[in-house]
Amino acid sequence: MADEDAVFDVIVIGAGPVGEIAAARVVRGGLTAAVVEKRLVGGECNYYACVPSKALLWPMELAYAVSRMPGLGLRGPIDTPAVLARRDEVVSNYDDSGYVDWVEKLPATFVRGHGRLAGPRRVEVTTPDGDVRGLRARHAVVIATGSAPDVPDVPGLREARPWTNQEATSVQQVPKRLVVIGGGPVACEMSQALHSLGALETTVIVRDGRLLSRIEPFAGELLALSFADAGIDVRFGRSPVRVERLDPGGPVTVHTDDGARIEADEILVGTGRRLAVDDIGLGTIGLEPEGPIEVDASMRATQVPDGWLYATGDVNGRNLLTHMGKYQARICGDVIVARANGRPDDLPSLRDTADDRGAPQVIFTDPQVCAVGLSEAQARAAGFPVRAVEYDLGQVIGALLQSPGYTGRAKLVVDEGRRVLLGATFVGPATVDLLHGATIAVTGEVTLDRLWHAVPSFPTTSEIWLYLLLECGL
Incomplete structure (x- = not known):
């Protein structure tokens, strides 16, 4: 006779940052929870993406900043082994026991294995030893399985065993020659990181005519200049047509559509991600197995009867950013608690409006690229009455104090009808600290007339807000 299912109020499939937050919120609300994860608890972000990539990029940023400042010239190359050791430290040497302890102390029940839906409110977990364990949810199942790197269908590419963000961020031996396919965030960040750590010949193949094609054009232009200054070879308007690797540990050859042939020690693919929903049992409840899982603003799946299934983070296709998935998870967990206890579930904090x-x-990258809201092109396509203003960050005294010849730019996209911000973009060294103020202004729909009275400190780069508002006519 099969073992009886273990019963919990909520079952969360996926224990990355998104799944962890969803579980924490339901437990905080007095419900019981089980968390299922096959791989490392803590997820892609903590081991192979956001966290380790920044551990590799931060030394590069410091080195670039120091090398630009008179009196602080960088002496010698970056100590690559020391940087990689620090990277290993911040990812806990790929040991997830600390995250497992955190989940269990919520308290929630952690189940190691591959979780699949097996009908309404039921999950089957195949454990590492091959056993199958049944779980049943009283109120909800939350899918938080995230996404995985996507490898395009280029002849020979998969057979060449290309790197993705996972191999790039966990690198132990930096290749001397590196070819990168893609012009998005992963490709740009890891091109610069690995180049600074010893990839002396770095070639980036970009299908589009610019880097970071989803952000304001000047962002990609300034980044391309930085790549050129560093000696990174960017080939725009090109695509790989064939990849060859004769020996498993040997060199790789990339043939591009202009007839060029690029030899490298490793190839890195940074062309996008696919939703991790292909083997989680969506077909058992009548959903398409490739996703995304369509949800409403409370993160509840819209095509599942009785409203017991929720999807947060990448799997719902709304936004493939860790912080947005965590935001959705907070909403999702709190909504489940409210509905389970018969409380109002339509409070403003229980609906996703940020996406x-x-x-x-x-x-x-160097320079940093920071953006929130709509680009000018997106706002015009959406039919807003748009006014866009730009200003040279290098003209702000706070930026010039950081280094002589500071290069950067800022842009606001304004809804002329309501006189509120639709979007903001900042590109330049250390511009990240400007972003949250812009996020508050965009999310809160703060009018330009109110922003005029938010006085920036002198002498800081935040004075860019004053100059941008002046450009708006205030």
Whole structure:
């Protein structure tokens, strides 16, 4: 006779940052929870993406800043082994026991294994030893399985065993020759990080005519100049047509559509991600197995009867950013608690509005690229009455104090009808600290006339707000 299912109020499949937050919120609200994870608890972000990539990029940023400042010239190259050791430290040497302890101290029940839906409110977990354990939810199942790197269908590419963000961020031996496919955040960040750590010949193949094509054009232009200054070879308007690797540990050859041939020691693919929903049992409840899982503003799946299924983070396709997934998880957990206890579930804090207005994003390249809300092109396509203003960050005394010849730019996108911000973009060294103020202004729909009275400190780069508002006619 099969073992009886273990019963919990809520079952969370996926124990990355998003799943952890969802579980924490339901437990905080007095419900019981089980958390299922096959791989490392803490998820892609903590081991192979956000956290380790920044551990690799931060020394590069410091080195660039110091090398630009008179009197503080950088002496010698970056100590790559020391940087990699620090990276290993911040990812806990790929040991997830600390995160497992955190989950269990919520308290929630942690189940190690591959979780799959097996009908309404039921989850089957295949454990590492091959056993199958049944779980049943009284109130809700939350899918928080995230996404995985996508490898395009280029002849020979998969056979060449390319790096993705996972291999790039966990690198133990930096290749001397590196070819990168893609012009988005992962490709740009890891190109610069690995180049600074010893990839002396770094070639970036970009299908589009610019880097970071979803952000304001000047962002990609300034970043391309930085790549050129560093000796990174960027080839715009090109695509790989064939990849060859004859020996498993040997060199790789990339053929591009202009007839060029690029030899490298490793190839890194940074062309996008696919939703991790292909083997979680969506078909058992009548959903398409490839996703995304469509949800309403409370994160509840819209195509599942009785409203017991929720999806947070990448799997719902709303926004593939960790901080936005964590935001959705807070909403999701609190909504589940409210509904389980018969309390109002329509409070403003229980609905996702941030995704519609534009999520903040930081690309930790040199220069940093920081954006929130809509770009000018997006705002015009949406039919807003748009006014866009730009200003040279290098003209702000606070920026010039950071280094002579500071290069950067800022832009606001304004809804002329309501006189509120639709979007903001800042590109330059150390611009990340300007972003949250812009996020508050965009999310809160603060009018330009009110922003005029938010006085920036002197001498800081935040004075850019004064100059941008002056450009708006205030």
